[in-house]
Amino acid sequence: MSEQRHPPYAASCPDCDVDLESDAPNEIVDFYRRHHRVTGHDVAFTRIDPALGEAVDEDDLDEVYTLADVVAQLEGEYDDGAPIGAVAAAMSERGTSLGETLEEVHEIRMNGALYEPRDDHLRAF
Amino acid sequence: MTQWEQARTETVSPDITEPTNALPARYFTDPEIFELEKEKIFGQYWVYAGHANTIADQGRYFTRTVGDRELVVRRGEDGDVRAFENFSARTGEPVVDETPMTDAGRVDATELEDAEEVRVDSIGPLLFVNLSDDPMALAEQAGVMKERLEALPLGEYEHGCRIASEVECNWKVFAGNYSECDHCQANHQDWIKGIELNDSELEVNDYHWVLHYTHDAEVEDELRIHDAREAQFHYLWPNFTINMYGTADGYGTYIIDPIDTGRFRLIADYYFRDGDLSEEEREFVRTSRQLQEEDFELVERQWAGLKTGALAQAQLGPNEHTVHRLHQLAQEAYDA
Known part of the structure; x- marks a missing residue:
């Protein structure tokens, strides 16, 4: 019997019976945006790529606590910026919801400390 | 058709010689216009390529894509900067990989022997390239900007x-x-x-x-x-x-x-x-x-x-004569 492969990311709405699994963390963000627009609900990660946790935890965890720090650590793992979904997943491990992360990303971007080398991918300045 | 639609979907004027007329909206949204711009704008005028200080040493180069054409901008053994199409006529392949000026590479002159040369000129350390067969001079395109910038220690x-x-x-x-x-x-x-x-x-x-x-x-x-x-x-x-x-x-x-x-x-x-x-x-x-x-x-x-598509053409305000100039130049290029 073959073991079923699970995509590395999954999320669900705690208030509704909807969920999504995906290989691409930004698809979880798209799912959140669609769902939030219609229902106003947040969506929570139920699974994240274990490699992501390792990437963020490489340095002393005590030093990694702001969203900009997480982006700065994750961007090295990607050619053209950290996918916003990966940042949201890493932040969810630190107790910040997906919706809260997207709001905070917008706020920090508007202060100039984050930028998008391509759409929905982040780098820290 | 309602009056609302009529009022807003009609172009104010087919050209933009009137100071308040903006370039009609389709010039921003039509994919065919972008293809036209590659030839009529980016294939005709001097386009900024990069900064000479990033290739200060002989043999250093960066790449830059203008329109659909990838270029190599290189400092030669004589100290001059020259530009080439990043395409070898002999091998049919790009000569070098994409290399931004922030991470300039090094390439031997012999590797670019079969590549077509492209015009380069400069304003101080600012390097410009031109893909046209018969371009106006950079000094003409830049006008007073050239003199002013060259007076500064850029x-x-x-x-x-x-x-x-x-x-x-x-x-x-x-x-x-x-x-x-x-x-x-x-x-x-x-x-x-x-x-x-x-x-x-x-x-x-x-x-x-x-x-x-x-x-x-x-x-x-x-x-x-x-x-x-x-x-x-x-x-x-x-x-x-x-x-x-x-x-x-x-x-x-x-x-x-x-x-x-x-x-x-x-x-x-x-x-x-x-x-x-x-x-x-x-x-x-x-x-x-x-x-x-x-x-x-x-x-x-x-x-x-x-x-x-609700607005076919914007009206520019009295403080937007710079925008009007931009739109005029675009239209002149499309019509050329």
């Missing part, structure tokens, strides 16, 4: 950092937004506090315009490389700007690089006395980035509106 400044952002908007929408300041009062509320808008001026030349922003008397603007007590934002058609700040000993350049009809990349480079940014210079760049993000949000909204 070459004494080193590349400090590059921020390249992808924006969902046609490149000309951002170009127009950069070229006027009617939006500044509402959109750049922190920055505008230090500017005396009533004393500021817009200067329009043939292919070049300048926004002269006078600082408020309380702003410390001693740190600058130009004489006037103001910030000077120069736009050179088609897609290059050089930003001379009053509050930092340095300058910035923007390339408004189209990706397709609905996206462009803003490549922002910052130059300071020393290539390593001080804490104050980092803070300065962060403030500049804040202005960019405020503009990105604004132009993406404008773009979303343009795409609806």
